[in-house]
Amino acid sequence: MKGHPAVSNTRTDLTGKVAVVTGSGRGLGLAYATALAKAGASVVVNDLDEAVAGQAATSITEAGGTAVAEAVAVGTTEAAERLVDRAVSEFGRLDIIVTNAGILRDKVLWKMSDDDFDAVITTHLKGTFTLARAAAVRMREQGEGGSLILVGSPAGQRGNFGQTNYAAAKAGIAAFVRTWAMELGRAGITVNAIVPVAATAMTETIPAFAPYIEANRGGEPLPDFLRKGEGFGTPEDCAALIPFLASEAARDVTGQCIGIGGDKLALWSHPQEVAVAYADGGWTPETIAATWHSSVGADPQSFGIPAPKIPGA
Template sequence: MSDATSAPSTSLDGKVAVVTGSGRGLGLAYATALARSGASVVVNDVDADVAGQAVETITEAGGRAVAEVVPVGTAEAAERLVGRAVSEFGRLDVMVTNAGILRDRVLWKMTDDDFDAVVTTHLRGTFTCARAAAVRLREQGEGGSLVLVASPAGQRGNFGQTNYAAAKAGIAAMVRTWSMELARAGVTVNAVVPVAATAMTETIPAFAPYVDALRGGEPLPGFLRKGEGFGTPEDCAALVPFLASEAARDVTGQCIGIGGDKLALWSHPQEVSVAYADGGWSPRTIAETWHTSVGREPQAVGIPAPRLPKAPEGVIPA
């Protein structure tokens, strides 16, 4: 039988974390959870007032936090964030790359600016911040954690989100690559795949009435919290300090979903069906065998629509 008292600690006392895009929503929930676990936190946002309010929220609860106001994406911004952690708290242990924006449009209506803005913030911002953190963590020689924020859209695709889905899929690939590259330095690299009521999900029609009810003080119903794994930003927060702690020293290279009452491990892409032809394939032989061999069970795409219980018209199911 395992002894709970012998389990590795999840305390982050003495640790220092940077959380990008942490002025509100999921980012603020991550920063607050890290501070509650004992870490000192560099809060980041593009809005000075929002960042300041986040710092105040954390410090009033007994945590330690400072704000660094800068849009992520450039190497200079990443250096500022890491530099602020070191100058203010003396070190860096955890980098959480959460900052993001949306510019949703279908392919034929998406502009270059729509694409570039999202990829710059999500993908390049994750790259530059993780790189700056990796340099510092390797110099310190004491290990550390990179916690990247992914999305179901990056795992399955999502209508109207070419830019966002591509960036999030790239982040999942970065997790797998960097977990190998940083293993010798004792740095773990994982992705959080959150599902929560935020500005990015409240526009989904199926969720809208429940998000409105949540704002009014009503709890989310069980079928959403369990069946859909959909909850509040705070429901997603515990995974971040866990991944930054000694309890997760052997967890790396993983994409881990969390939301509502649900915790899940996402699979890595792999071959699901194979066929062979002596001497190789031609277009004709592929066509002749496709539907009876590798194409027999094509893979699904897109995020499944919520399975909402039926209810009388005008009644929200409990």
């Protein structure tokens, strides 16, 4: 019989667990919240827009899940505590957070204003920090472990033109993962980042992807060169990773940045030394210049997100 092998779902069953998913009114966030609810978790849906948050929660409950809406802009301690308090008051506990809320203010460095920078850093980086802190306090009090699932981006792993603020925030989130996995391990709290690639309002502006995304809306499947070659698919393709990371099946998975999109699942490397050289007594500018291109600088690291490989282009 062809198809996927039979796998028991008992270790990925989230019945009795409670999750908060920020920015889950639409797009990837809604896919994450829906996947958690399908796995049995009760979910606090969050969006800045009260109507959008309410509609998202209703869509989950109408499908047989359990969800409530909490409309608040992330980025402050007050908002974070409000989300945690809502989970506890509504469902009695907190086990999972997914820090998905985000905005874009794309500009090249010399045109980016303080407001452009601060708004993105506040939502992505400070929003992740404040909610993770509030959740960690609650989970440690409960004494039963938990899961912090932070949302990263290829831009944070590689850099991206015009995204000083966004790339910096997402790179900081990857650093959060490595730090908090150490700090929270003894409490049984896992910390991981998901690095999703999917057709969203953010990615549909990429000219190379736009026609395929539009065709997909009309019912055409995305081609293999996108789903496999680029690891690019729908929000629902990315959502499967969230219940897994929140489940007993991933109790030993922590401190990782994990990519998912289309048919592709990937583990991102962490920064590490890739070449070293030594000079007795230390280095001078002259000795570095004399040896750079034949020693540590012989194979410089690449940067930026690679351009999509479009067949026939």
